[in-house]
Amino acid sequence: RTNFEIVVQDLKGQFHFLQANDISAVSEEKKSLMSPLKATPDELQNLIAYLSQLTGVKPGAAKIGPSKPGGIPFSRIAHPRLGDWLTYNGELSGNRYNELTQINTTNVNQLRLEWIFTVPLWKQFLPETAYFIENMKYFGLEVTPLVVDGLMYVTGPHQAFALDALTGRLIWEYSRARAPALVGDAALGTNRGMAVLGDKAFMTTDDAHLIALNRTTGKLEWEVVMPEEAMHYGSTVAPLVVKDMVIAGVSGGDWGLRGFVAAYRASDGKLVWWRWTIPDKGEPAAESWGGNPPKTGGGATWLTGSYDPETDTLYWSTGNPFPDSDDRNRPGDNLYTDCILALNPNDGGLRWFYQVTPHDVRDWDANAPLVLVDTKYQGRERNLLLHADKNGFFYVLDRTNGHVLLAKSFVRVTWASGIGADGRPQLLPENGLVCPEEGTNWSSTAFSPETRLYYVMALEKCSVKLSAGRWRVGRPEEDAAKKYLRALDIDSGKIVWEIPQIGPAEGKRHAGVLASASGLLFYSDPSGEIVGVDNRIGKTLWHFPTNGESKASPMTYMAKGKQFVGLAVGPNILCFGLP
Secondary structure, eight states, rough: OOOEEEEEEEESEEEEEEOOOSOOOOOOSEEEEEOOOOHHHHHHHHHHHHHHHHTOOOOOOOOOOOOOSBBBBBHHSSOOOOOOOSTTTTTOOOOOOOOOOOOOOOTGGGGEEEEEEEEEEEGGGGOSSSHHHHHHOOOOOOOEEETTTTTEEEEEETTTEEETTTTEEEEEEEEEEOSSOOOSGGGGGGGOOEEEEEEEEEEOTSSSEEEEEETTOOEEEEEEEESSSSTTOOOOOOOEETTTTEEOOOBGGOOOBBBBBEEEEEOOEEEEEEEEESTTTTGGGGGGGGTTTTTTOOOOOOOOEETTTTTTTEEEOOOBBBSOOOTTTTOOHHHHHHEEEEEOTTTTOOEEESSSSSTTSSSSSSSSSEEEEEHHHTEEEEEEEEEOOOEEEEEEEEEETTTTEEEEEOOOOOOOOEEEEESSEEEOOOOOOSSSSOOOOOOEEEEEETTEEEEEOOOOEEEEEOOOOOOOOOOOGGGEEEEEEEEEEEHHOOOOOOEEOOSSSSSSOOOEEEEETTSSSEEEEETSEEEETTTTTEEEEEEEEEESSSSSEEEEETTEEEEEEEETTTTEEEEEEEE
16 A cells, blocks of 8 residues: 555546545556657747646736536536535525435434645735724635535635545645725625536636636636726625526625626626616616616625526525615615515526515615525415525515515514515514614525425624614613524424524624435534534534634535535634544
């Protein structure tokens, strides 16, 4: 036996990783199997120049041109193999539910840490600005790894990595300088991950560029600037692949911009379509701004959407209007902010929309997961969209038309008594106390077809609305922030079980959940523990202290016949497996 570790790529482009235990012997050829090169000095010089340009492209360079066809087809992304994790949520449906059962309720207590990958030199890619220093205490990777054919793809601040999914060993690395003068989460180095198609991996950058990397080498293939003008645009979203397109959105809505979602041709980055979330003057939705929508009306699109291949419909959520709390110059509902949009993925055309919070003045937005489920509901088979919103309501929509089938509060709500038959909130008089301040956030959710439960991280926290000339001190004890993992019955919206979270509820701690067919639910709590529970009753079966802070959601995959559970914690990727 030897100490060698070998990576073999077959003619189909798939990687095979051979560890020391897999190798019985290594023999060396006495001479190269390649024929001697016969070339003139000029021909050698030209060959060296050509090979040199294949080593990489400087950030910001122009397009290199389309790659050869092959690699991961969209059909595999639409119908992933058991053990794949090919999109941000694992499925185009946005549902973090997985069919793997090797890790189950009977053996989850044996889970152990298999490997750790620490993002190298991650601090040097982070800005030294007052905004960053103020928010640094909340920093951590928000990426969900992708796994395909033995390779794991992860992102860090202005970085991308390909790892051996079995061992965590680095295969290649891509990095670029951070963009100057950015604001918001993009300025903090936040990036939620990649998308894959063919021989490429796609990611957005802090300054709202969309780039394509060669999946095998990490070489930059093409790069496009998404915004028409700089403004305050950034991007933190993991792109979504639909057919032969890469679809992405932008962040920065709290700082003043005009939100949009756009689709680009995966082969070369050519723009396919563009959809503004703030209408132009003269368009029908402009009346929802008093007839004069601003060019910086907000409506950012910073969370990955969902796609239904059967109906060929793309679903994407939008952020709050700008300014978020000062509404003096934005009368009306302010479309299409705080909306769920159903789009034609071929041209970006609007099929329907539902606005969860008309005229939002509390920075609630609608950027929370859109989970697509096909199941029997209230006696008939339905195509559903499940969505728990920051405004405190859990929604069940008919995703074919946007009709509200159920809207029920899953946290304490004082601003509305409910959602009417017309889908609009039934507002209550303001009394100074607004609940919730933030019922949930972008943390991933999941629905289990076995339990028919929807799992969501819920935050019980209220805020006090102050008016001129008034002040208040302190807060009632009952209004102290508390965080829960809650399981909701989708037929009634009732809370079936809940688990109080350990650790601070405040701050940007938006870790999500992963459900499985084996009866498990994984999540990380604010204290830094990774937890596995029985998804039927919420009983804790396993936990692991990381001594770090997780702002990401778990995923799972198979490598060489072994199931792993992976999660980003602080600057690290942690992967767990059975002995």
